Every structure is written in structure tokens, then in C-alpha cells.
Amino acid sequence: MNIYQITYEPNYRVLGLHFWGCNLFCRGCYKNYRTDDLSLPGSSVEQLKDAPRAKNPTRFLTLEEVLEKTEGLAPRDIFFMGKEASLDPELPLLAARLHARHKGFHTLLTNGVKLTDLSNIDEAVFGFKSASESVHREYTGLSNLGIMNNFKKVYQNGKKLQAEIAFIPNLVEEEEIGALAKTISEIDRKILFRVTSYFAVPGAPWPAASREQVEDAAAFARKYLDDVVTMASDSRDNSWKPEVIL
Numbered sequence: 668m669n670i671y672q673i674t675y676e677p678n679y680r681v682l683g684l685h686f687w688g689c690n691l692f693c694r695g696c697y698k699n700y701r702t703d704d705l706s707l708p709g710s711s712v713e714q715l716k717d718a719p720r721a722k723n724p725t726r727f728l729t730l731e732e733v734l735e736k737t738e739g740l741a742p743r744d745i746f747f748m749g750k751e752a753s754l755d756p757e758l759p760l761l762a763a764r765l766h767a768r769h770k771g772f773h774t775l776l777t778n779g780v781k782l783t784d785l786s787n788i789d790e791a792v793f794g795f796k797s798a799s800e801s802v803h804r805e806y807t808g809l810s811n812l813g814i815m816n817n818f819k820k821v822y823q824n825g826k827k828l829q830a831e832i833a834f835i836p837n838l839v840e841e842e843e844i845g846a847l848a849k850t851i852s853e854i855d856r857k858i859l860f861r862v863t864s865y866f867a868v869p870g871a872p873w874p875a876a877s878r879e880q881v882e883d884a885a886a887f888a889r890k891y892l893d894d895v896v897t898m899a900s901d902s903r904d905n906s907w908k909p910e911v912i913l
């Protein structure tokens with residue numbers, strides 16, 4: 668499989684499965700500078716702006732190894748996260764095996780470019796990069812045509828859905844975030860929408876977003892949507908202590 672890291676948070680009983688490989692080329696992708704889960708102790712987003720380029724992972728687990736490494740754990744929530752987990756053809760089978768064993772709640776974090784079999788995924792979180800195609804091309808190198816259609820398809824299939832977008836100063840600001848919120852409101856204004864902060868990385872021209880910028884953009888999105896949160900307003904407390912399983 669494409670899984671290169673497994674993390675587990677025993678207080679919240681959250682298992683994180685980290686997949687390598689992506690079908691976008693975001694200029695601000697922090698995974699180019701830190702491959703480890705950013706919520707691990709000792710990590711800070713401030714370190715990213717001066718970080719050297721990280722080495723790509725070289726060790727990947729088979730499906731059976733993932734099952735074996737996670738056997739003694741009791742996760743209530745399992746996150747399939749990335750880079751882009753949807754690209755792994757064995758994701759549906761792994762999700763089915765984990766559902767059968769733990770009966771937990773499965774969340775897929777995705778950029779939405781490619782849909783996978785979501786039979787054993789309980790909720791999909793689409794990480795949008797922009798509303799407009801031109802900004803998407805500038806930031807990711809590729810068009811965003813198709814992502815919103817995939818979002819609608821998942822919604823129409825009755826799957827739980829969230830949307831999120833990062834505030835990127837001078838690139839993805841209130842206008843872009845508002846336009847995305849408006850489009851999503853035309854599907855269902857009750858869909859949870861999260862505005863997150865961009866973290867500055869070397870080689871990309873944008874500074875880190877401030878909390879005020881994120882909150883202002885979230886307030887703008889609330890003109891269209893009923894359930895808008897920010898990374899700051901739904902972040903976890905100090906009891907969040909994840910461990911690296913592998």
C-alpha cells in the first residue's frame with residue numbers, strides 16, 4: 668500500500684493512516700518539508716518556513732502489515748489521510764477490514780480530484796484549494812474542473828461530507844472563500860465548512876495566514892453557510908498526545 672506512517676492517539680482513540688502520493692502539485696504543500704504528522708509532539712508549523720526539503724518516504728506497508736500493526740488498538744475514529752489516500756487501490760479493502768474489526772468511524776481526507784469506492788468510508792472531507800479555476804491552476808498546477816462535481820456526487824450518494832479551504836494571504840482570501848461557500852450553499856447550506864490557515868513554506872511566495880484573517884474569512888462564509896468553523900475554533904486541547912505506531 669501507499670501507507671508510510673501510522674499514528675494513534677489513545678485518549679481520543681484516533682488512528683491516523685498516512686498515505687504517500689498525490690495528484691496535485693500544490694506550491695504550498697508542507698509535505699515536501701515535513702512528512703510526519705504535524706500534530707505529533709515537537710512539531711510546529713512555524714518550523715516549516717525555514718525547513719529543508721524532506722526526503723520522500725521509502726518504506727511502505729502492505730495491507731496485512733497495516734492490520735497487524737493496528738491489531739491491539741481500539742480506535743473509535745480512523746482517518747485515511749495524506750498526501751492523497753484515494754490514490755491507493757487497496758484503500759477500499761483496508762477500510763472494509765478495519766470497519767469489520769473496530770466498527771469505528773472512518774473519515775477520508777481528500778483533495779477531491781479522484782473518487783474512490785467510499786463503501787466503508789463514513790465521512791469525506793474535501794480539502795478545496797480555491798473556488799476559481801485560474802487560482803487553482805496557479806496554486807496546484809492543474810484545473811479544479813471536476814472536483815465540485817465529485818463533491819456533489821458524494822453528497823447525492825448520501826455520504827456525510829465536510830469542506831475545508833485554507834486562507835492563503837494574497838491568493839485565497841475572502842473573495843475566493845466566499846465564492847466556494849456560495850457554491851456549496853447551493854448544494855446544502857448545512858454542510859460543515861472549515862477555514863484553515865496556510866502555513867508558509869520555503870519557495871512559495873505567500874506568508875502564513877493570521878488568525879484574524881481566518882476568522883474574518885469564516886465570518887464572510889457564514890453569509891452563505893450555517894455551519895462554518897475555523898481551525899482555531901475546533902482545535903483539540905492539551906490532552907491530544909498522538910504516538911507513532913510506525
Ligand code: SF4
Pocket residue numbers: 689690691692693695696697698749750751778
Ligand atoms: S493536495 Fe495536499 S498533499 Fe496534494 S500536493 Fe496539495 S497540499 Fe500536498
